Amino acid sequence: MGKLVTGHPKGFFVLLTEEILSEEVAGKIMRSYTYAPWGQRFSMTHHEQGETFYYGTNTRDDVAV
Numbered sequence: 440m441g442k443l444v445t446g447h448p449k450g451f452f453v454l455l456t457e458e459i460l461s462e463e464v465a466g467k468i469m470r471s472y473t474y475a476p477w478g479q480r481f482s483m484t485h486h487e488q489g490e491t492f493y494y495g496t497n498t499r500d501d502v503a504v
Contacts, residue, residue, distance in 0.1 A: 458478065461471040473481045484491045 462469045
């Protein structure tokens with residue numbers, strides 16, 4: 440079950456454990472995120488632009504989008 444966190448200047452965040460599932464502003468979902476079963480962020484969908492970005496890491500664990 441998710442937890443709604445309010446008071447952030449960009450809007451609201453829905454949390455499932457420590458993972459942000461979506462960002463909302465004025466009731467509209469701006470971005471949503473998916474995670475791998477082990478907790479690593481897998482993708483971000485930017486709903487206004489209609490684009491999905493996928494995260495990857497190199498051997499040093501640097502994140503690339």
